[in-house]
Every structure is written in C-alpha cells, then in structure tokens.
Amino acid sequence: MRLLALASRNFKETYRDPLALGFLLAFPLLFMVLFGAVLSGDTIPNYSIGVIDDDNTPLSQAFIDDALANVPALEVSNYDDSAAALKDLKFGDLKAYIVIPGGFGEQVFQNWQGKETNIILDMTYDESDIMLSEQIISAINAVTRSFAHIEIPVTINANPIHIETEITYIDFIAPGIIIFGLLILIPTSARIMVSDKEKGFLSRLLTTPARPLDFISGYSICLVAIAIAQIIIFIAAAWGFGMDIVGSLWLVFLIFFLVSLSSIGIGMAVASLSKSENQAESLCWLFSMPLAMLSGCWFSIEMLPSYLRNVAYAFPFAHAIDASRAILIRGVGVEAISNDLLFLVGWAVGVFAVGIILFRRSMRG
C-alpha cells in the first residue's frame, strides 16, 4: 500500500515533467537517427582471426608465423579444422578465419621464381560487422602480396556467413543506442531521488511511518516501469528504422533489463552521495557519457586501445552491447552469451545492493 502510493507518486512526478520524458525517450531516439546516418572511426583496430593450414608446408607455416603474425591489426590463432573456427566465429570470439588451401606453398614458390601465379585464400567472416570485414580483407590482401612478392591482388574467396539479405548500419548501431538510452537512466534516477532530497520532500516522508524499504521500492518500481517502457519503445523504434531481430526477443529484452537495473543502481548510489540535483546530474553525465563512448554505444569498441577496452569491459554496458548485437544480428542463443549474461546479472545485483545500502545510510541523520 505505502510503496504503491510512493511508486505512483514518483511515476506522476516523472511523466508530468516534459523535460524528464524528453531525456528518457527523445534524446536516445534522436541519437539513433543521427548515428544511423553517420559512419565513424578509422583508427587501427585489433581483430581476432583464425587460420587453418590445409597446405601444411614450410612456406604456409612461414606465412602464418612471420607474415600474418606481424600485422598489427590482426591477432592470429591456429585452428585444426574449419568447424572449430566457425564455432568461435559464431560466438563472436573471431571476426574471421582464413583457410590456406593445399597448393598455397607451391603458388608462393612459383611467384618467388618470377612466375606470376594467382594466390588463393578462403576467408569466412562475420558479415554483421561491415566495417570490420573490409578492413580484414584489405589487411590480409596486403600481407599476402608482400609475402609472395606479387603486384596483383590476391584472390580471396570471401564467404560471408549468416547471410541476411541486407545488413544496414541500424543493425549495428541500434543495440548501442538502446544501451545508451538505458544509460540515461543513471542521471534520471539520480535526479528523481536527489530532487526529493534537496527539496526536503524525502525528509518530510521520513517523518511518516514509511520504512526505508518502502521508499527504495517506491523509487525502484517506478524506475523499473520506466525502463520497461523505454526498452519496448526503443526496440520498436529500432525495428521501425529497419533493425533486424534475428535471435530471441525475450533474451535481448532480458539483457536490456539487466542493464537498466545496473543504471538504476548506479543512479541510486550517486543520489545517495550527492547533496544537490546539480551535483548529481553533473556527476552522472560526467560518468555516463564517457562510459557510453567507451562501451561502444556509438562505434565499435574494437577501435579502442586495449587498456581502454579493459576499462570498458569492467562495466556492464560493453558486455550488454556485445550480447545484444550477437542476439539481434547473429541470432545466437543463451549459451553463446552466458558469460556476458552472468556478468550483467552480477553487476545488476551488486550495484543495486550497493545503491540500496548507500541510500539507506543517507536517510539516517
């Protein structure tokens, strides 16, 4: 009864405030439109690729160990057969794998002897990441030509997998923008709570027989309801903009939901630590904007230097983007994203608990 009364009040305070609504819904949607149209980034990325050596000659070995391994943009792992490589590609651990066909060593040798022979490599790559496949193909092309001393382009038989008729930027960008929209729950939830604190409304409620749990649930129910509405609207909007939903809608919803809980928990913690609305909001933006960028809301995280990537993966948002892209674009199931999922659950539970503890503490004089 009490907590429902409080939740309903918090709800009214939010939906009757156009500014709050604008931030929660319009802002991320605007980003979705803008970023859908803009292509970004050309720094040197780092791609994991697999190599299967069917040729098995000293020359093919040298190609793998000396030539490919020295390309800064590539991180090469050896595979015995293409089935294992394909599995890792599907799980997102590899961006592509190449098969060195039998006769490769002979072809290279011929070129070294001055006889121009076409060199053939088979490459299978994840089509969903359109920016990456182009870069991988050109990198492999360049290194092979230099290794074989040839001027003509190498023939790379490219096999994109999981062919969807058309992959658009919206497929790639939408999960990130949705996560960004859910990141905005951090300042929003902090603002709702700090505003009550600053204006003395929380103090007034604390002189009533309501218990700390009533307040926390009152805020949480309202914010979780907002988050669910946000997720539905964002998915619907992204779908309207042309995003494909290959995998399970429920699974991707769960990912987004866990992200929301993390955001609300972080917001609650910030609210407990701040004295004023201004302080809380600045703190939240200072925190969530770089985090949005780091987590890959707007561009591929592969372009980040590794130390920054490590920072990004310490937070739940980069994991959520990876997992939701895998579900939405590659249609993977729960087993493929189980690590990300566990990480998200851990974060959501942990940060929510910390938020509650800090909030409870801030309520006592």
Add this chain to the structure above:
Amino acid sequence: MSEASDDLSIQALNLTRIFNSLAAVDGINLNIKKGELFALLGPNGAGKTTTINMLCCLLKPTSGTARIMGYDILEEPFEVKQVIGVSPQETAISEHLTPEENLNLIGKIHGIDARELKLRTRELLETMGLGERAKDQVRKFSGGMKRRLNIMMALIHNPAVLFLDEPTLGLDPQARRAVWTYITRLKGLKTILLTTHYMDEADFLADRVGIMDRGKIVALGSSRELKTSLLEKHTMVIYAWNLTQRVISEMRGRYAQVEVSDGTMTITDKKLDFKEIVDLLHASGAVVRSAYIKEPTLDDIFLHITGKELRE
C-alpha cells in the same frame, strides 16, 4: 518519568546534537503540555530546526533523548512517527502533483482508509482555502498557497502533535496573517511546536515561548511573563517642546539613562513613575506633548538576554 508526564506531549531530556564539535543543540530540557502551542524563538542558526529534526526522528541526538506522547524518539521512532505531523521549513511538496494527490499520498502512507481520506482531504482543502485549486498541479501555486498545503500535509492524518518549522518564512504580511489564522484555529486541539525567528509570530500565536540562542533555551515562559519578569529596566518615551539643556541635565541627575533627539526624550531606569516624570518636566519648563511607558517586545528580551539583535 515524572508524575505529570501523562499531561506532557513533548518532553526533551538533555537533548544534544553536536556537529563537528559544535553543539547545535546543547542539552535542552523541555516539557510541553498536551494542547499547548509552544514557540521556539531564535535567530537563524540558534538550533531550532535541529531540535525539531531530532524530535521528529530525522536526526539522531548525540546524547540525551526525547519523548513524544510517551514514545521515546530513539527506542520507538515508528510509534513517534504515527502520532506526529511535520511541516518542514522548505515547502516539501510534490510539485507535479495536485494538492489532492499530495494529501492522498501522505494519508495513504499513514494507512488512512480511502473513504475517510477523501472526506478529510476535501474538508482540509476547503478550510485552508485551496478547495478551488484542488485539481491543479502544485508547481503553479503562489508561495502562500504552497505554505498552506505544506501545513495541510502535516495535518491530513490528524496527528496529536504538530511540528511547524518556520511556517511563514518568506511570506508577505497578508499571506502570513492567513497562515496565522489557520494555526490559531488549531490551538487547543493539538500540541503544536513551532519555530520562528519572527518575534511577532511567537507573540501572536504562542501560549509559551522558549527563546533559543546558540543551542540553548535561554528564557522560557509566556510572552507576558517574559516581558514583565525578565526586564529589570523600564523605558518611557516623551515628546516635548522646550527640552533645554537645563531640563536634560536635571533629568540625567535623577535617572540612570536619559537620551534626547529631535524633541524626543527616552528615559530608562529600574523604576519609572509616569506622573512624577511629567510633573518634573513641567516644573523645569518643558511642555510635554505626549508620553508613554514603552511595552517591551520579545526582541527587547532577546537583546537583553543575549546582548544581540534577533534579526538574522
């Protein structure tokens, strides 16, 4: 507990709160009877709000305790919260809600039955003069209207004890009068503890006044008691013509303090006899136009006790 504690609504027992080694409230002992309207008067920073915050369980005392309707604020805070209504210094209302919704929220938190709540809400809105604005969002209201709603939210669950922290802070004189009228209506029905730094407010509303300075209650009593018992000196003000140097030195020879400016003579002493002074002035050639013994104000008392002005 003392024998008379059944009559007591609020009882502070050596109540103390220390912030960074500074005693904001310094060992206050206070007994407020049921149905009494008690005013804590003092400048900003005297410790009034800190006292109220401890009494309504928002702030833990560093030492000492208090009982509200027999419930200990440390041992039984949730029982205390059942019987009190608090109108904080800030107008703590939910801005995007209507007055009706604001009142309903507090009512529901107190577990009041829906039908009863509806009745009380309507009644309160009417008596407090907000009936016509019941469905408008509060953020469009004037300061005075918000203040009134702030007090109503402390009343909706019909508490036995009411805390009003600076109920007229920042209001214009007309709005202040309106709030005073509403508070007067509650007199005798509830125990009310109000804080103010307006002496006329304490003077007008309170049965008893506690003057607070630097965390301590430095004087306690009814407004009249404070004025008559605490002031040892009296002041008489005389408007007169022909206040010559001779007249002035004559008066200075007889009374402790005599000041003259612009044809006004102010005489201050422990004992003043109105007729004697007028006769003396006439005898020495002055023409008295008007004269009165000045009624002391709480401000004078505050100045007398603390040696400083009450305002800020």
